[in-house]
Amino acid sequence: MAELNLVQSINLALAQEMERDDRVVVLGEDVGLNGGVFRVTEGLQKRFGEDRVVDTPLAESGIIGTSIGLAMNDMRPVPEIQFEGFLGPAYDQLVHHAGRMRNRTRGAVTVPLTVRVPVGGGIHAPELHSDSPEAIYSHHVGIKVVMPSTPYDAKGLLLAAIRDPDPVLYFEPKRVYRSYKEHVPEDDYEVPIGEAKILSEGNDVTVVTWGATVFQALAALDELPEDVSVELIDLRTIYPMDEDAIVESVQKTGRCVVVHEAARTAGMGAEIATIVQEKCFLNLEAPVQRVTGFDVVMPYYKLENHYLPEAPRIKEAIEQVLAY
Amino acid sequence: MPKKVAYKTQIDYLQLMDENGKLDARLAKDLLGDEEVQQMYEHMTVCRRYDEVAFRLQRSGRMGTFPQNKGQEAAAIGSGHAARKGVDWLVPAYRENAALFMHGLPMHYVLVYWMGDERGSQIPDGLKMLPLSVPIGTHMLHAVGIAWANKIRGDDGVVLTYFGDGATSEGDFHEAANFAGALQVPCVFICQNNQWAISVPRDRQTASETFAQKALGYGMPTIQVDGNDVFAMYKATRDAIERAREGDGPSFIEAVTYRLADHTTADDASRYRDEDELDAWKAKDPLIRLRKYLEAKGLWDEDKQEALEARAKAIVQEVVKTAEEIPAPEVDDIFDYTFAELPESLKAQRSTMRTTSLGQDPSQVGGAAAQTVR
Numbered sequence: 295m296a297e298l299n300l301v302q303s304i305n306l307a308l309a310q311e312m313e314r315d316d317r318v319v320v321l322g323e324d325v326g327l328n329g330g331v332f333r334v335t336e337g338l339q340k341r342f343g344e345d346r347v348v349d350t351p352l353a354e355s356g357i358i359g360t361s362i363g364l365a366m367n368d369m370r371p372v373p374e375i376q377f378e379g380f381l382g383p384a385y386d387q388l389v390h391h392a393g394r395m396r397n398r399t400r401g402a403v404t405v406p407l408t409v410r411v412p413v414g415g416g417i418h419a420p421e422l423h424s425d426s427p428e429a430i431y432s433h434h435v436g437i438k439v440v441m442p443s444t445p446y447d448a449k450g451l452l453l454a455a456i457r458d459p460d461p462v463l464y465f466e467p468k469r470v471y472r473s474y475k476e477h478v479p480e481d482d483y484e485v486p487i488g489e490a491k492i493l494s495e496g497n498d499v500t501v502v503t504w505g506a507t508v509f510q511a512l513a514a515l516d517e518l519p520e521d522v523s524v525e526l527i528d529l530r531t532i533y534p535m536d537e538d539a540i541v542e543s544v545q546k547t548g549r550c551v552v553v554h555e556a557a558r559t560a561g562m563g564a565e566i567a568t569i570v571q572e573k574c575f576l577n578l579e580a581p582v583q584r585v586t587g588f589d590v591v592m593p594y595y596k597l598e599n600h601y602l603p604e605a606p607r608i609k610e611a612i613e614q615v616l617a618y
Numbered sequence: 619m620p621k622k623v624a625y626k627t628q629i630d631y632l633q634l635m636d637e638n639g640k641l642d643a644r645l646a647k648d649l650l651g652d653e654e655v656q657q658m659y660e661h662m663t664v665c666r667r668y669d670e671v672a673f674r675l676q677r678s679g680r681m682g683t684f685p686q687n688k689g690q691e692a693a694a695i696g697s698g699h700a701a702r703k704g705v706d707w708l709v710p711a712y713r714e715n716a717a718l719f720m721h722g723l724p725m726h727y728v729l730v731y732w733m734g735d736e737r738g739s740q741i742p743d744g745l746k747m748l749p750l751s752v753p754i755g756t757h758m759l760h761a762v763g764i765a766w767a768n769k770i771r772g773d774d775g776v777v778l779t780y781f782g783d784g785a786t787s788e789g790d791f792h793e794a795a796n797f798a799g800a801l802q803v804p805c806v807f808i809c810q811n812n813q814w815a816i817s818v819p820r821d822r823q824t825a826s827e828t829f830a831q832k833a834l835g836y837g838m839p840t841i842q843v844d845g846n847d848v849f850a851m852y853k854a855t856r857d858a859i860e861r862a863r864e865g866d867g868p869s870f871i872e873a874v875t876y877r878l879a880d881h882t883t884a885d886d887a888s889r890y891r892d893e894d895e896l897d898a899w900k901a902k903d904p905l906i907r908l909r910k911y912l913e914a915k916g917l918w919d920e921d922k923q924e925a926l927e928a929r930a931k932a933i934v935q936e937v938v939k940t941a942e943e944i945p946a947p948e949v950d951d952i953f954d955y956t957f958a959e960l961p962e963s964l965k966a967q968r969s970t971m972r973t974t975s976l977g978q979d980p981s982q983v984g985g986a987a988a989q990t991v992r
């Protein structure tokens with residue numbers, strides 16, 4: 295087994311799946327010779343050729359729209375959009391076409407498409423390069439939304455996404471692209487879409503998060519007194535969400551903190567808090583707390599750390615629900 | 619320094635049969651057999667009848683909004699005839715029923731669709747076509763993707779995609795044309811320039827003198843065709859398909875035609891269109907023109923016409939009956955096709971729909987409401 299970071303793990307998953315299934319095509323801006331702006335697709339064009347790793351014209355609606363056509367004609371396209379801020383031009387194709395095609399044709403036409411998109415802040419990127427749009431796309435029907443935080447999950451979730459018969463938005467938390475390594479098996483394995491992971495078991499409070507803030511939550515846990523027992527859930531799939539994992543945990547702990555980078559209003563934290571209220575009302579010892587980004591434009595990098603939900607804010611929220 | 623010309627070209631205009639049904643024998647040599655032409659005329663006549671009946675269904679409250687194809691039959695049938703059934707793809711907008719029927723779509727599907735039932739978009743197995751597309755211009759990218767897949771796999775199927783003049787103003791048209799050119803995919807763009815995008819005339823849609831010349835910017839062969847001339851539409855499309863099949867990439871065809879009806883049954887074209895203009899185009903009706911051709915050749919007469927009209931009436935009557943007799947869809951149907959496998963949360967919502975209207979999982983609904991299990 296190799297020690298890989300998130301970028302290397304995704305690259306390995308792409309290579310292995312391209313090897314296994316010749317319908318898999320990687321396409322996007324700069325994904326070929328250049329290996330993508332984050333080098334996630336490095337070496338793939340050399341190995342699989344220009345027909346299967348394609349540098350497209352610079353046009354996001356074009357990339358997603360043609361990927362829908364490829365998918366409808368029995369290919370397994372894996373387009374890359376360079377940054378989540380550039381998903382906007384492809385929004386119509388994603389939500390109005392990819393997400394609806396199975397339903398509008400009553401199953402006659404399907405769109406097995408996996409869109410890879412780096413998301414989130416914390417890497418000192420320019421404007422429109424640091425947002426977290428997972429709630430927007432979870433609200434639209436017919437699209438699955440996943441976000442791995444670790445190299446192991448990244449490979450397994452990507453294989454599951456490419457093999458999924460429906461469109462999947464595969465969000466990559468770019469802040470942890472190279473910050474953490476772990477053993478990633480060479481074997482073929484899937485991390486099922488829709489299953490959360492319990493990162494640490496505990497009895498006092500449930501913390502639900504995903505993506506880069508998993509590591510901020512872990513840092514917060516390290517700062518808490520030893521007798522505080524936190525159950526940390528990495529959601530991994532944003533939609534369809536593993537409600538059972540959250541509900542079972544909160545029924546045990548009676549307290550819940552949700553942490554996400556995206557802005558607060560109508561974010562996934564609101565959805566999770568509602569699920570907890572519906573299903574764990576009589577178990578709750580404290581109101582559900584949200585630690586999130588603010589309802590402001592994601593600041594340019596001199597101030598971005600004030601926006602991001604870092605460990606001290608998470609620690610404070612945990613202390614508040616414990617003291618309630 | 620002497621002035622150089624960086625690029626120079628011209629846009630050809632193709633017409634084989636004039637407005638009195640006279641065919642240019644030299645240009646049309648060996649193009650279509652007499653029997654083929656009669657079949658095409660029959661098909662156009664049946665589709666005209668279909669349009670008229672669909673219009674009446676809407677007016678009598680038996681169907682929702684419907685966009686008629688009246689006047690554009692030659693553009694759909696001429697081009698559709700050039701494509702190979704089960705090999706080439708048709709990616710339509712919403713007015714090209716005639717081409718879809720020609721390639722095997724059962725005629726009641728389109729009525730079922732406009733009657734508000736998604737099963738009308740459930741293309742039967744084995745047919746290479748996408749369902750009608752309501753949003754403007756977005757489907758051309760799908761056509762390019764389908765063509766691209768064919769190219770990657772080495773299939774020799776070509777994709778025909780239809781769209782109106784208004785669609786050329788949409789960004790996705792330009793992305794589709796650019797991708798098609800840059801990737802050299804086997805796709806034929808068929809612009810049905812029917813002069814109006816609802817109430818906006820062709821001259822307000824673009825300052826471009828032709829729609830055909832837009833394709834020059836994307837590096838593809840392009841031509842303007844008399845869209846009411848079934849011979850010219852057939853020839854232009856056949857040539858484009860051959861080029862695509864030979865690996866020479868996409869082509870563009872501007873079919874100059876006219877929408878004789880309103881945009882849809884929800885529209886009233888008399889608010890923005892002159893009677894004189896309409897009358898002038900009525901004289902160029904593709905059905906009348908083709909009938910004149912057949913009559914001049916001694917292939918057609920009044921008796922045959924009467925027999926055809928009776929046949930068309932019977933065919934369409936049967937189609938309407940089939941469409942109206944289809945049992946209503948099951949209510950679960952609105953959930954069942956959201957994903958290949960329904961997530962737990964959607965199963966809960968489905969069971970909510972069956973039992974209460976609270977929008978919650980029934981297990982969470984207390985008291986009387988929880989008792990109202992179906």
